[in-house]
Amino acid sequence: MDQGINRREFFNTSAAGTICMSSIMRPVSVGAVEAAPRNRNGMTKTRIGKVYLGRSSPGWPTPTLNLEEDKQRIEAEFAKLGDAFRDIEFVDGGIVSINREIEPVLEKFKDVDGILAIHLSLGVGPLLIELLKLGIPITLFSQPYSGHEWHIIAPLQKQGKKIDVFPTSEFSDLATAIRPFRAIHRMKEAKILYMDAREADPEYVKIIKDKFGTEIKTTPYQLLPDAYHSVDQEQVMIEAKRWMDEAEKIVEPTKEEIINSARMYLALVKMLEEEKADLITISCLGLGLMQQGLAYPCLGFSRLNGMGLGGVCEADLKSSMTHLIFQYLTGKPGFVSDPVVDLSNSTIIHAHCVSAIKMDGPDGEQCPYIIRSHLEDNLGASLQVKMRIGQPISMARLIGSDIMLFSTGKIIDNPDSERGCRTKITTKVEHVEKILENYSCGLHRVIFYGDHTRDIKRFCRFMDISVLHEGEENLFDVPGLEWETYIHA
Structure with a gap:
């Protein structure tokens, strides 16, 4: 009972x-x-720069690549995820293929919380380097067969650059890719x-x-x-x-x-x-x-x-x-x-x-x-x-x-x-x-x-x-940890 x-x-x-x-x-x-x-909050929307990076006639992923068609295909996937982006304001950077096209994009992106760079083809490494000059966090969203630039991300991270790569075949991961930008913005407010x-x-x-x-x-x-x-x-x-x-x-x-x-x-x-x-x-x-x-x-x-x-x-x-x-x-x-x-x-x-x-x-x-x-x-x-x-x-x-x-x-x-x-x-x-x-x-x-x-x-x-x-590393000698025998909570 x-x-x-x-x-x-x-x-x-x-x-x-x-x-x-x-x-x-x-x-x-x-x-x-x-x-x-x-x-209560009146929190503002998270502003994310969205730019498509791809070279004309790149060879990889295909010599017949149509950048505009690829962009429209991915934009349709964004539309399906509308609810996931209801607190997001995307700042459109369009398609960037050559270095001289990046300058107006840098100006548009100077006040965003993060940049979502969508990988369309091989050869976009120099464009990423230009975007990094803003000092704003960047996530490279890279589908299989987009290009090989994923392999330069770790070296850039080692240099202290605020960049990450999200290699995936799932378009639903577009919503996952922008999570850190949302958190960064909301913590500010x-x-x-x-x-x-x-x-x-x-x-x-x-x-x-x-x-x-x-x-x-x-x-x-x-x-x-x-x-x-x-x-x-x-x-x-x-x-x-x-x-x-x-x-x-x-x-x-x-x-x-x-x-x-x-x-x-x-x-x-x-x-x-x-x-x-x-x-x-x-x-x-x-x-x-x-x-x-x-x-x-x-x-x-x-x-x-x-x-x-x-x-x-x-x-x-x-x-x-x-x-x-x-x-x-x-x-x-x-x-x-x-x-x-x-x-x-x-x-x-x-x-x-x-x-x-x-x-x-x-x-x-x-x-x-x-x-x-x-x-x-x-x-x-x-x-x-x-x-x-x-x-x-x-x-x-x-x-x-x-x-x-x-x-x-x-x-x-x-x-x-x-x-x-x-x-x-x-x-x-x-x-x-x-x-x-x-x-x-x-x-x-x-x-x-x-x-x-x-x-x-x-x-x-x-x-x-x-x-x-805590379960993998030896933390005894890590600076910044508190080893006092009484610390509140």
Whole structure:
């Protein structure tokens, strides 16, 4: 028998106050509550220069090559992928065949976020060299039989040039090829709200602003209770009912605690909207939210993370930055975790009381969940989320502004234990001992659905960030890592 109470019984059970059921049973769109913070930003479109590179009568791939026909063929494929480019503004560079045609293209491209160069024929190396003079990231999209210029990319990278190649026969990879440009652009316009008893480290705030363009703003605590007590009660009840209706069961929390968690979510939405921010990170325990008569933001963070925004525990700016980078790069939210290593079976258990229920992103399927209390103090409401068994994952953390710790694994279990934070996943990893030996830079790591090795390497190459694989490399002597015995989170 289910030891948790039935959701219908739960919602109809009396609590500390009386709930007006009529206010939540009317047909009001819950989606409207979700949509509001998405529209907060006024983020501009990512501007990408698009240019076709090919020589007339090149010999390879064929002496009868018609550049205009090839361009139209590929443009038709772009049209099929329209939804993938709805936030992209392509700056048309046309077809470039000879060096003197590149000058007007360079002028048009001088302010773009990235350049997508589409490879049509052999002999375009000199044209790529000219494009590189802009110092703007370039991806060469190269189909089989386009030409042999793919083989000069590694030498150019060794010279420090911001260029990559995407050799593929799949036209759907056009959307994949531009992901780093989107992430670079969105990070320039992103804003993080930081809430703790003390201000964010000004040195860290500066290096992040200088490197990514991302603003980190220390937010006064009083704004949170002000927002909490000013949200619309009808929307609070809609949100609370949604959480309860969609839960597998409810264990510890009272009805009032779930309602308060819904109120906290709407308060977070309000703050993000007013500040035109994308993510908020709060020292939830350190600020004593429950003792102040508020609620933990666990459910609210979960909702934000599944909406394309962000909520991160423990005023953790490193994990916040990691979350945003991958969110903009892959469309998937992060699960900030306290890892637990188990050498007996080559696994790492990742545990925390906050997890998105839409780990595939806003349009993905929803994970099953149980509403639980926050583990350490058995107060408030949090989630025990059951993630997808067999799902490949990436584990990452941005250190400073120029190191990305990274590894991969696969989810093999959702442990159901009263020890450790509420949401737990067991991940099978290769070289778990090497990860243990290399572990530095604080406890937290951020988990994302999918193996994002290629995407993060391309993004980091363009941003001059070193990708360090915790499970493969010896990191003891790498400058910039933090080996202190106590580092927050």
